[in-house]
Amino acid sequence: MADSSNDVPVRFFCTAGNGMESFLVDELKRKVAAQDVIQLQGKVIFSSPATINNIIKLKSAERLFLLLNYDTPLKLPTHINQAKACSLLLSKLTGEKNELERVAMLWIRLQGELNPRAIDSEVLPSAVGVKRRKDNNGQSLVLRDKCHGEPCESKRKILEHGNPDETAMDQQPKLQSSMDQITFRICCKCSGSVARFFSTQDVSKVLGAGLTTLLGWRVDLKNPHLEINVNLTDDYCLQGIPLTKFPLANRDYVQSTGLRSTVAWAMASLAQIQPESLVVDPMCGVGTILIEAAKEHNGAYFLGIDINEEQLVKANGNVAYAHLEDRIQVLKASSLVLPLHSASVDAVVCDLPFGRKFGTKMDAAINLPLILSEMTRVLRVGGILVLLLSPQLSCLIKRLFIQEHTNSVEEKDSQTEQQDCQSDTTTFTKQGHNDGSASTQDTERLHGQSRSNPSFSLRHEKTFRVSLGAIDGLIHKYVKSSPCLE
């Protein structure tokens, strides 16, 4: 996509949970042919020839922004005075008037493409300054104008008397004239040396005053047209304007939320699901992973199993809400004895219970060999197993596995994991295993149990560490490389 006013490629960035960046880069390249991709921690900058309506369908991103500015970090000499520092900050962040106006216009245009008719949408109440709602007859009502309490003349024309089929792109020239009536607020994050010099309020004040002087825009903290996000770190300065009110990670097809949707999607993306595949989640909870997988893979079939009736009710509700009843079924059973034939499943995906919510319900550490054994038994040779584990469970599994061959990827993984396991061993010694973590005794007992364990027919492929909010999880991917030993 290019900015039609000057043919400059439109630059976007998405935020991503820690550890999700590589999934996002991969998805951007695959689905929206992203170009000039820059991967940062927690963010990915890109251009794309795709339409904005396709870009907002990304599944591994948290939020989508129109890029305003990506620049080298602000370097402040040690003994600089406050006034000089503010002036350096201002010139770093504001740039050219024309460029700022161009990006603001582009943002308005993209809002129009996202929501061509509903100027009153959740996304666009602010883009042209008027909030609308439908009256009882479905007619749009102008609620409020953000310029001067009264609808601005140019906007009143567009919104009240304008052609309802007119898109924001058509409205662009009219909007240009009201550019100076734009209101904004600044949302700022600072880290590293900049944070030692400026608070986020300092940055907001300096930039706020600068934009007002340069463009005539006004600050409105409560309900602005534009929210300018600023991120200052030791590595870069990044500014952007969010393109959607709600994060892309919010799924409008999910009623009861479970695992983070982006992580669930990432797990499904590792399962190599093909048309006609049968995919099983033997501890499905409310069915998040299966729903993410089914939305992505139209021709595949899914089975969710859980021991908890309440979870299954929610899972069934979610499946119906997402209109996936024809391809997802759920049933009550224990993952310790799966009601499935051996070698009948193409992929198993599973988010094992751990952490505060599920940690006490079952001793995953003790049952791990049995659960693994069952998951491996039902997988066909060549089938994929994707597990989400706590760092403790991840270490336990590694201790259960005797890796016959190591390749460079595995070596790299095992280095990261070795650190986890070393720090976990300390945790185990301090806390015992009542918190769901594993002691050395546990490991030895599990090892004894697992000598004839079918998990030895699994080949470990890759591990990803992802943030689950308060805690991290480890996604392990395995391939079943040989039949299970009976």
Ligand SMILES: C[S@@+](CC[C@H](N)C(=O)[O-])C[C@H]1O[C@@H](n2cnc3c(N)ncnc32)[C@H](O)[C@@H]1O
């Ligand atoms: C971490 S939660 C899964 C959450 C799920 N990914 C979601 O998004 O809702 C683990 C699930 O395992 C289930 N569970 C615990 N022990 C089980 C067992 N023996 N057999 C089957 N399910 C079990 C719990 O009821 C819980 O729903």
